Amino acid sequence: MASDKLIVAGREFSSRLIIGTGKYKDYAQNAAALEASGADMVTVAVRRVNISKPDEPMLMDFIDPAKVTYLPNTAGCFTGEDAVRTLRLAKEVGGWNLVKLEVLSDPKHLYPDMEETLRAAKLLIDDGFDVMVYCSDDPVFARKLEDMGCAAIMPLGAPIGSGLGIQNPVNIRLIVEQTKVPVIVDAGVGTASDATVAMELGCDGVLMNTAIAEAKDPIQMARAMKHAVIAGREAYLAGRMPRKKYADPSSPLAGLI
Amino acid sequence: MNLVINGEEHTGLPAGLTVAALLKHLNLPERKIAVERNLQVVPKSTFGKALLSDGDRLEIIHFIGGG
Numbered sequence: 001m002a003s004d005k006l007i008v009a010g011r012e013f014s015s016r017l018i019i020g021t022g023k024y025k026d027y028a029q030n031a032a033a034l035e036a037s038g039a040d041m042v043t044v045a046v047r048r049v050n051i052s053k054p055d056e057p058m059l060m061d062f063i064d065p066a067k068v069t070y071l072p073n074t075a076g077c078f079t080g081e082d083a084v085r086t087l088r089l090a091k092e093v094g095g096w097n098l099v100k101l102e103v104l105s106d107p108k109h110l111y112p113d114m115e116e117t118l119r120a121a122k123l124l125i126d127d128g129f130d131v132m133v134y135c136s137d138d139p140v141f142a143r144k145l146e147d148m149g150c151a152a153i154m155p156l157g158a159p160i161g162s163g164l165g166i167q168n169p170v171n172i173r174l175i176v177e178q179t180k181v182p183v184i185v186d187a188g189v190g191t192a193s194d195a196t197v198a199m200e201l202g203c204d205g206v207l208m209n210t211a212i213a214e215a216k217d218p219i220q221m222a223r224a225m226k227h228a229v230i231a232g233r234e235a236y237l238a239g240r241m242p243r244k245k246y247a248d249p250s251s252p253l254a255g256l257i
Numbered sequence: 258m259n260l261v262i263n264g265e266e267h268t269g270l271p272a273g274l275t276v277a278a279l280l281k282h283l284n285l286p287e288r289k290i291a292v293e294r295n296l297q298v299v300p301k302s303t304f305g306k307a308l309l310s311d312g313d314r315l316e317i318i319h320f321i322g323g324g
Contacts, residue, residue, distance in 0.1 A: 045320065049319045092292075209324035
Protein backbone atom coordinates (compact mmCIF):
# COMPACT_ATOMS: atom_id res chain seq x y z
CA MET A 1 0.00 0.00 0.00
CA ALA A 2 3.02 2.27 0.43
CA SER A 3 2.98 3.29 -3.23
CA ASP A 4 -0.80 3.73 -3.44
CA LYS A 5 -0.77 7.52 -3.62
CA LEU A 6 -3.31 9.94 -4.96
CA ILE A 7 -1.79 11.77 -7.92
CA VAL A 8 -3.52 14.87 -9.28
CA ALA A 9 -1.95 16.81 -12.15
CA GLY A 10 1.43 15.28 -11.36
CA ARG A 11 1.27 16.17 -7.66
CA GLU A 12 1.43 13.33 -5.16
CA PHE A 13 -0.72 13.19 -2.03
CA SER A 14 -0.30 10.65 0.74
CA SER A 15 -3.94 10.89 1.82
CA ARG A 16 -7.01 10.25 -0.32
CA LEU A 17 -9.06 12.42 1.99
CA ILE A 18 -9.39 16.12 1.22
CA ILE A 19 -11.07 18.30 3.80
CA GLY A 20 -12.75 21.67 3.76
CA THR A 21 -11.97 24.54 6.11
CA GLY A 22 -15.48 26.01 6.48
CA LYS A 23 -18.01 25.84 9.31
CA TYR A 24 -15.56 25.04 12.13
CA LYS A 25 -15.88 26.73 15.53
CA ASP A 26 -12.55 28.41 14.87
CA TYR A 27 -9.34 27.92 12.90
CA ALA A 28 -7.66 26.16 15.83
CA GLN A 29 -10.34 23.45 15.80
CA ASN A 30 -9.99 23.26 12.03
CA ALA A 31 -6.24 22.73 12.31
CA ALA A 32 -6.72 20.01 14.95
CA ALA A 33 -9.27 18.23 12.74
CA LEU A 34 -6.87 18.44 9.82
CA GLU A 35 -4.13 16.85 11.88
CA ALA A 36 -6.48 14.04 12.98
CA SER A 37 -7.71 13.46 9.42
CA GLY A 38 -4.23 12.95 7.99
CA ALA A 39 -5.29 14.96 4.92
CA ASP A 40 -2.61 16.86 3.03
CA MET A 41 -4.91 18.99 0.90
CA VAL A 42 -7.56 21.48 2.09
CA THR A 43 -10.09 23.55 0.21
CA VAL A 44 -10.12 27.26 0.93
CA ALA A 45 -12.27 30.20 -0.16
CA VAL A 46 -11.08 33.54 -1.53
CA ARG A 47 -12.63 36.58 0.13
CA ARG A 48 -12.01 40.27 0.77
CA VAL A 49 -9.79 41.07 3.73
CA ASN A 50 -11.63 42.95 6.46
CA ILE A 51 -9.34 45.96 6.30
CA SER A 52 -10.86 47.51 9.41
CA LYS A 53 -9.66 44.47 11.39
CA PRO A 54 -6.14 43.67 10.14
CA ASP A 55 -5.39 41.74 13.33
CA GLU A 56 -8.15 39.18 12.85
CA PRO A 57 -6.80 35.62 12.76
CA MET A 58 -6.04 34.39 9.25
CA LEU A 59 -6.33 30.80 8.04
CA MET A 60 -2.66 30.76 7.03
CA ASP A 61 -1.67 31.38 10.66
CA PHE A 62 -3.22 28.03 11.60
CA ILE A 63 -2.75 25.84 8.53
CA ASP A 64 0.69 26.19 6.99
CA PRO A 65 0.49 26.25 3.19
CA ALA A 66 4.08 25.02 3.05
CA LYS A 67 2.96 21.75 4.65
CA VAL A 68 -0.59 21.35 3.38
CA THR A 69 -1.71 21.97 -0.20
CA TYR A 70 -4.25 24.77 -0.41
CA LEU A 71 -6.93 24.15 -3.01
CA PRO A 72 -8.59 27.53 -3.64
CA ASN A 73 -12.24 27.25 -4.64
CA THR A 74 -14.60 29.42 -6.63
CA ALA A 75 -17.51 29.28 -4.19
CA GLY A 76 -19.71 32.29 -4.78
CA CYS A 77 -18.77 32.61 -8.46
CA PHE A 78 -21.65 32.28 -10.87
CA THR A 79 -19.82 32.83 -14.15
CA GLY A 80 -16.62 31.62 -15.77
CA GLU A 81 -15.23 35.15 -15.74
CA ASP A 82 -15.79 35.48 -11.98
CA ALA A 83 -14.04 32.14 -11.46
CA VAL A 84 -10.99 33.17 -13.50
CA ARG A 85 -10.76 36.52 -11.72
CA THR A 86 -10.99 34.89 -8.29
CA LEU A 87 -8.44 32.19 -9.00
CA ARG A 88 -5.95 34.55 -10.60
CA LEU A 89 -5.92 36.39 -7.29
CA ALA A 90 -5.67 33.13 -5.35
CA LYS A 91 -2.69 32.17 -7.48
CA GLU A 92 -0.98 35.43 -6.62
CA VAL A 93 -1.16 34.79 -2.87
CA GLY A 94 1.15 31.83 -3.12
CA GLY A 95 1.47 30.53 -6.64
CA TRP A 96 -1.30 27.96 -6.50
CA ASN A 97 -2.11 26.45 -9.84
CA LEU A 98 -4.23 23.54 -8.66
CA VAL A 99 -7.76 24.81 -8.07
CA LYS A 100 -11.27 23.65 -7.36
CA LEU A 101 -13.90 24.93 -9.76
CA GLU A 102 -17.45 25.08 -8.52
CA VAL A 103 -20.13 27.08 -10.25
CA LEU A 104 -23.31 26.69 -8.24
CA SER A 105 -26.90 27.45 -9.08
CA ASP A 106 -29.91 27.36 -6.77
CA PRO A 107 -29.14 27.77 -3.01
CA LYS A 108 -31.79 25.14 -2.22
CA HIS A 109 -29.79 22.29 -3.69
CA LEU A 110 -26.44 23.93 -4.59
CA TYR A 111 -26.28 21.77 -7.68
CA PRO A 112 -23.55 22.78 -10.11
CA ASP A 113 -24.62 24.84 -13.10
CA MET A 114 -23.06 22.44 -15.58
CA GLU A 115 -23.39 24.68 -18.62
CA GLU A 116 -21.43 27.43 -16.89
CA THR A 117 -19.08 24.91 -15.24
CA LEU A 118 -18.03 23.62 -18.68
CA ARG A 119 -17.45 27.16 -19.91
CA ALA A 120 -15.51 28.15 -16.79
CA ALA A 121 -13.38 25.00 -16.93
CA LYS A 122 -12.32 25.86 -20.47
CA LEU A 123 -11.41 29.44 -19.48
CA LEU A 124 -9.37 28.23 -16.50
CA ILE A 125 -7.54 25.52 -18.44
CA ASP A 126 -6.71 28.06 -21.16
CA ASP A 127 -5.38 30.31 -18.39
CA GLY A 128 -3.00 27.56 -17.25
CA PHE A 129 -4.83 26.22 -14.20
CA ASP A 130 -5.04 22.57 -13.19
CA VAL A 131 -8.76 22.25 -12.58
CA MET A 132 -10.40 19.87 -10.14
CA VAL A 133 -14.04 20.26 -11.00
CA TYR A 134 -17.14 19.89 -8.84
CA CYS A 135 -19.82 18.44 -11.07
CA SER A 136 -23.11 16.60 -11.18
CA ASP A 137 -22.97 12.79 -11.09
CA ASP A 138 -23.76 12.68 -14.81
CA PRO A 139 -21.30 10.51 -16.76
CA VAL A 140 -21.90 12.53 -19.95
CA PHE A 141 -20.83 15.82 -18.38
CA ALA A 142 -18.01 14.04 -16.55
CA ARG A 143 -16.67 12.79 -19.88
CA LYS A 144 -16.87 16.27 -21.41
CA LEU A 145 -14.92 17.76 -18.50
CA GLU A 146 -12.27 15.06 -18.74
CA ASP A 147 -11.94 15.48 -22.52
CA MET A 148 -11.49 19.21 -21.98
CA GLY A 149 -8.48 18.51 -19.76
CA CYS A 150 -9.71 18.76 -16.16
CA ALA A 151 -7.24 17.36 -13.63
CA ALA A 152 -9.85 15.61 -11.48
CA ILE A 153 -13.56 14.92 -11.82
CA MET A 154 -15.45 15.58 -8.58
CA PRO A 155 -19.07 14.47 -8.73
CA LEU A 156 -21.36 15.14 -5.81
CA GLY A 157 -22.52 12.20 -3.73
CA ALA A 158 -25.49 14.22 -2.47
CA PRO A 159 -26.22 17.96 -2.15
CA ILE A 160 -23.48 20.03 -0.46
CA GLY A 161 -23.83 20.01 3.32
CA SER A 162 -26.72 17.50 3.28
CA GLY A 163 -24.86 14.52 4.74
CA LEU A 164 -27.17 12.16 2.85
CA GLY A 165 -24.43 9.84 1.60
CA ILE A 166 -23.91 8.50 -1.92
CA GLN A 167 -27.34 8.85 -3.54
CA ASN A 168 -26.48 7.41 -6.91
CA PRO A 169 -23.78 4.75 -6.64
CA VAL A 170 -24.57 3.50 -10.15
CA ASN A 171 -23.62 6.84 -11.70
CA ILE A 172 -20.54 7.25 -9.51
CA ARG A 173 -19.38 3.81 -10.61
CA LEU A 174 -20.03 4.62 -14.28
CA ILE A 175 -17.93 7.77 -13.91
CA VAL A 176 -15.15 5.82 -12.17
CA GLU A 177 -15.07 3.22 -14.94
CA GLN A 178 -14.85 5.69 -17.80
CA THR A 179 -12.43 8.23 -16.27
CA LYS A 180 -8.64 8.19 -16.46
CA VAL A 181 -7.96 11.19 -14.22
CA PRO A 182 -8.80 10.91 -10.49
CA VAL A 183 -12.47 10.77 -9.51
CA ILE A 184 -13.15 12.33 -6.12
CA VAL A 185 -16.57 12.36 -4.51
CA ASP A 186 -17.12 15.95 -3.45
CA ALA A 187 -20.09 16.69 -1.18
CA GLY A 188 -22.78 14.60 0.41
CA VAL A 189 -20.79 12.46 2.83
CA GLY A 190 -22.43 12.42 6.27
CA THR A 191 -20.57 9.79 8.22
CA ALA A 192 -17.68 7.36 7.94
CA SER A 193 -19.57 4.60 6.11
CA ASP A 194 -20.50 7.06 3.33
CA ALA A 195 -16.82 7.75 2.71
CA THR A 196 -16.09 4.03 2.68
CA VAL A 197 -18.87 3.41 0.15
CA ALA A 198 -17.39 6.07 -2.14
CA MET A 199 -13.96 4.46 -1.93
CA GLU A 200 -15.36 0.94 -2.41
CA LEU A 201 -16.95 2.16 -5.63
CA GLY A 202 -13.42 2.80 -6.84
CA CYS A 203 -13.21 6.55 -6.34
CA ASP A 204 -9.68 7.91 -5.97
CA GLY A 205 -10.56 10.15 -3.07
CA VAL A 206 -13.25 11.89 -1.05
CA LEU A 207 -13.63 15.59 -0.32
CA MET A 208 -15.73 16.61 2.66
CA ASN A 209 -16.33 19.57 4.93
CA THR A 210 -19.61 19.55 6.85
CA ALA A 211 -19.44 15.88 7.88
CA ILE A 212 -16.40 16.71 9.98
CA ALA A 213 -17.06 20.34 10.91
CA GLU A 214 -20.61 19.73 12.11
CA ALA A 215 -20.00 16.47 13.95
CA LYS A 216 -20.43 16.75 17.72
CA ASP A 217 -16.71 16.03 18.01
CA PRO A 218 -15.08 17.17 14.77
CA ILE A 219 -11.65 15.89 15.72
CA GLN A 220 -12.86 12.38 16.47
CA MET A 221 -14.91 12.41 13.26
CA ALA A 222 -11.86 13.55 11.29
CA ARG A 223 -9.99 10.53 12.60
CA ALA A 224 -12.95 8.27 11.74
CA MET A 225 -12.94 9.63 8.19
CA LYS A 226 -9.24 8.92 7.84
CA HIS A 227 -9.86 5.27 8.70
CA ALA A 228 -13.02 5.12 6.57
CA VAL A 229 -11.20 6.27 3.45
CA ILE A 230 -8.32 3.85 4.04
CA ALA A 231 -10.76 0.98 4.72
CA GLY A 232 -12.76 1.68 1.56
CA ARG A 233 -9.64 1.97 -0.55
CA GLU A 234 -8.17 -1.28 0.73
CA ALA A 235 -11.48 -3.12 0.32
CA TYR A 236 -11.70 -1.86 -3.26
CA LEU A 237 -8.15 -2.99 -4.05
CA ALA A 238 -8.68 -6.31 -2.26
CA GLY A 239 -11.78 -7.02 -4.36
CA ARG A 240 -14.93 -7.97 -2.51
CA MET A 241 -16.40 -11.47 -2.53
CA PRO A 242 -19.30 -12.08 -4.88
CA ARG A 243 -22.80 -11.58 -3.50
CA LYS A 244 -24.69 -14.88 -3.18
CA LYS A 245 -28.35 -15.63 -2.82
CA TYR A 246 -27.98 -18.27 -0.13
CA ALA A 247 -25.81 -19.03 2.89
CA ASP A 248 -22.46 -20.74 2.50
CA PRO A 249 -21.03 -22.22 5.73
CA SER A 250 -17.61 -21.05 6.80
CA SER A 251 -16.90 -24.28 8.77
CA PRO A 252 -16.56 -27.44 6.63
CA LEU A 253 -19.50 -29.86 6.90
CA ALA A 254 -17.27 -32.91 6.23
CA GLY A 255 -15.72 -34.79 9.19
CA LEU A 256 -18.49 -33.99 11.66
CA ILE A 257 -18.45 -36.20 14.75
CA MET B 258 -6.03 60.86 -3.12
CA ASN B 259 -9.18 58.72 -3.00
CA LEU B 260 -9.28 54.95 -3.48
CA VAL B 261 -12.05 52.37 -3.47
CA ILE B 262 -10.80 49.43 -1.42
CA ASN B 263 -12.93 46.31 -1.22
CA GLY B 264 -15.94 48.31 -2.33
CA GLU B 265 -15.50 51.11 0.21
CA GLU B 266 -14.41 54.66 -0.49
CA HIS B 267 -11.23 55.75 1.28
CA THR B 268 -10.55 59.49 1.11
CA GLY B 269 -7.63 61.71 1.98
CA LEU B 270 -4.85 59.21 1.36
CA PRO B 271 -1.42 60.69 0.58
CA ALA B 272 -0.63 60.97 -3.14
CA GLY B 273 2.16 58.85 -4.60
CA LEU B 274 1.33 55.80 -2.49
CA THR B 275 2.63 52.44 -3.72
CA VAL B 276 0.74 49.19 -3.12
CA ALA B 277 3.39 48.20 -0.58
CA ALA B 278 3.01 51.52 1.27
CA LEU B 279 -0.78 51.19 1.29
CA LEU B 280 -0.56 47.69 2.74
CA LYS B 281 1.80 48.97 5.41
CA HIS B 282 -0.61 51.83 6.12
CA LEU B 283 -3.45 49.31 6.49
CA ASN B 284 -1.24 47.04 8.58
CA LEU B 285 -1.80 44.06 6.26
CA PRO B 286 0.77 41.28 5.81
CA GLU B 287 1.91 41.05 2.16
CA ARG B 288 2.60 37.34 2.43
CA LYS B 289 -1.02 36.37 3.13
CA ILE B 290 -2.90 38.56 0.67
CA ALA B 291 -3.25 39.40 -3.01
CA VAL B 292 -4.18 42.68 -4.64
CA GLU B 293 -6.21 43.47 -7.72
CA ARG B 294 -6.13 46.97 -9.13
CA ASN B 295 -8.80 48.04 -11.63
CA LEU B 296 -9.48 44.35 -12.40
CA GLN B 297 -5.79 43.51 -12.98
CA VAL B 298 -3.79 41.38 -10.55
CA VAL B 299 -0.84 43.30 -9.12
CA PRO B 300 2.10 40.85 -8.98
CA LYS B 301 3.60 40.70 -5.50
CA SER B 302 7.03 41.34 -6.92
CA THR B 303 5.84 44.79 -8.05
CA PHE B 304 4.12 45.94 -4.82
CA GLY B 305 7.08 48.20 -4.03
CA LYS B 306 6.94 50.15 -7.27
CA ALA B 307 3.25 49.92 -8.24
CA LEU B 308 2.06 53.53 -7.81
CA LEU B 309 -1.60 54.04 -7.05
CA SER B 310 -3.65 56.72 -8.76
CA ASP B 311 -6.63 58.70 -7.57
CA GLY B 312 -9.83 56.73 -8.13
CA ASP B 313 -8.17 53.31 -8.37
CA ARG B 314 -10.42 50.44 -7.42
CA LEU B 315 -8.60 47.84 -5.34
CA GLU B 316 -9.55 44.41 -4.12
CA ILE B 317 -7.44 42.96 -1.33
CA ILE B 318 -8.16 39.29 -0.73
CA HIS B 319 -7.01 36.44 1.47
CA PHE B 320 -8.00 32.86 2.14
CA ILE B 321 -10.74 31.98 4.56
CA GLY B 322 -12.35 28.69 5.49
CA GLY B 323 -14.39 27.09 2.72
CA GLY B 324 -15.46 23.77 1.30
